[in-house]
Amino acid sequence: MSDEPQVTAPPLISPGDFNIVANLLKRMTGIHIGSNKRAMVSGRLAKRLKALGIGSVEAYCDWLQTPGNEAEQDAFVSALTTNMTRFNREEHHFNHLSEHVLPRLTEAARSGRRVRFWSAACSTGEEAFDIAFRLLEICPEAARLDLRILATDIDKSALGTARAGLYPTSSLSDLPASLADRYIDRADSPSGMVRVASTARDLITFRCLNLNAEWPFQRGFDVIMCRNVTIYFDEATQIRLWERLADRVVAGGALYVGHSENLPEHIATSFIQQERGAFCRPAAAVSRQASMLRVAKDADGHRPDINGGLG
Numbered sequence: 001m002s003d004e005p006q007v008t009a010p011p012l013i014s015p016g017d018f019n020i021v022a023n024l025l026k027r028m029t030g031i032h033i034g035s036n037k038r039a040m041v042s043g044r045l046a047k048r049l050k051a052l053g054i055g056s057v058e059a060y061c062d063w064l065q066t067p068g069n070e071a072e073q074d075a076f077v078s079a080l081t082t083n084m085t086r087f088n089r090e091e092h093h094f095n096h097l098s099e100h101v102l103p104r105l106t107e108a109a110r111s112g113r114r115v116r117f118w119s120a121a122c123s124t125g126e127e128a129f130d131i132a133f134r135l136l137e138i139c140p141e142a143a144r145l146d147l148r149i150l151a152t153d154i155d156k157s158a159l160g161t162a163r164a165g166l167y168p169t170s171s172l173s174d175l176p177a178s179l180a181d182r183y184i185d186r187a188d189s190p191s192g193m194v195r196v197a198s199t200a201r202d203l204i205t206f207r208c209l210n211l212n213a214e215w216p217f218q219r220g221f222d223v224i225m226c227r228n229v230t231i232y233f234d235e236a237t238q239i240r241l242w243e244r245l246a247d248r249v250v251a252g253g254a255l256y257v258g259h260s261e262n263l264p265e266h267i268a269t270s271f272i273q274q275e276r277g278a279f280c281r282p283a284a285a286v287s288r289q290a291s292m293l294r295v296a297k298d299a300d301g302h303r304p305d306i307n308g309g310l311g
Contacts, residue, residue, distance in 0.1 A: 013042045017057040021045065024061055025080055028073065029154055030212030030241075032234045033080070044079040048072075078157040082232070085123040087167075087175040088130060090227065093256045096275040097223065098134045101254050105222055106139040109147040116219070120211060120226040120245070122151035125162025125204075126171070127225055132200040133179045143202055150217075152209035162206050165196035211241055220250040227277070228258030242267050252283035 013021070018038050025031055033041065045057060052072075054060045064072055088094065109115045117135075119128040128151035135142050135149075153159050161167075169192055172180050183197045209215070211229070226245055230238040246267045249255050257263065257277045271279035 011042065012038055013045065013057050020058060020061050021080075024064070025077070029077060029081070029210060030237050031081065031232045032237070033232075041080065048075065048079060074156045078155045081155050081158075085126050087126045087171060089127065089174070090259060090277065091174075092275060093225070093227070093278060094130055094134055096278045097131070097254070097256075098138065100274060101223060101280075102134060102138045104252070106135070106142075106147075109139065109142070109145040113146070115145070115147040116221045117149040117223045118221045118225070118248070119149065119151040120209075120224060121229040122153050122159075122162060122206070123155070124158045124167075125151060125165065125206065126167075127151075127227070128162065128204050128206070129165065129183075129196050129200055130175075131223070131225070132203045133183050135203065136183065136199060137179075143199070147203075149204045150221075151204050151206045152211075153206075154208065154210050156208055159206050159208060165201045166190075166193055167196075168192060169194050212237060215244075220248050220253070222250055222253045223256070224249055224253070225256040227256055228260065230261055231258070239264055246270065249281050251281055253281050255279045255281070 015035070015038075018035065018041060021041055022033050025033060045060070049055070049057070049060055052060070054063065063069065064076055105115050117131050119131060122128045128149055131149055135147070139145070139147070151162065153162070166189065169186075172184065172194065175184075183200050185195045185197050189195045211226075212233075224245055226241075230241055233241065242263055245255060246263070249271075255263075255271065255278075257279070259277060261277070262268075263271070263279060268279065271281050273279050
């Protein structure tokens with residue numbers, strides 16, 4: 001017989017307890033989890049209950065919702081959300097961005113126009129840094145222009161990783177060597193880790209945001225990447241989110257979606273699909289949201305610049 005210790009999985013929570021957890025997560029985040037995730041939920045919640053000394057899932061969920069437990073609510077969301085990302089994921093999107101979108105936007109920024117990117121549900125930040133790398137390739141002086149990247153996620157733990165820009169060396173396996181050489185610092189990092197160069201980090205603001213809650217910014221974006229996110233929502237929530245995102249893409253802007261996602265037909269008709277998952281709004285088009293945003297001006301006749309110039 002093997003002397004190796006036997007690791008046993010935690011017992012499955014009951015269907016009733018699973019429903020309590022699933023309903024609470026959906027109410028908090030909009031994320032839908034099916035009963036096929038019961039084992040995953042059981043394992044992840046078992047760790048939280050053990051750490052807190054709470055004896056039942058029902059008691060934990062009741063306690064979780066009492067005032068003052070915001071930190072544990074963050075831990076609950078972090079435990080049950082999936083942060084699956086990597087550098088250069090779905091490379092064809094970044095090729096499209098570099099070849100068809102960034103040249104035009106960088107010229108606009110050089111002429112003084114405001115240009116904004118949004119990496120929605122950015123997880124641990126690789127997608128936002130991928131945008132920054134491509135941007136710096138075309139526009140090395142990006143930091144001196146009115147050109148910034150907003151990256152948001154609901155998971156505060158993942159955002160901590162993103163803000164630090166510190167990753168295992170192995171995470172660079174899919175990143176082109178030319179980009180890694182220019183924008184990854186291997187010196188002065190912990191063993192086995194690398195850090196994104198400050199030139200890329202300084203272009204990005206990371207913020208916590210629930211995509212299904214109110215958004216604190218009022219203005220549109222030239223590029224939105226929201227990839228492989230809506231697959232975690234039910235159909236009605238997906239449609240509402242696609243509508244809101246589409247309304248935030250300015251005329252001439254681009255929306256990138258994941259390989260397993262499709263825009264509803266009534267939304268897709270206002271875009272031109274130029275690449276798998278890459279949708280561009282014609283320059284002459286004006287979204288419903290854009291027309292509403294024009295009324296937001298300050299006393300000097302300029303739109304208010306909220307969220308540090310990102311919104």
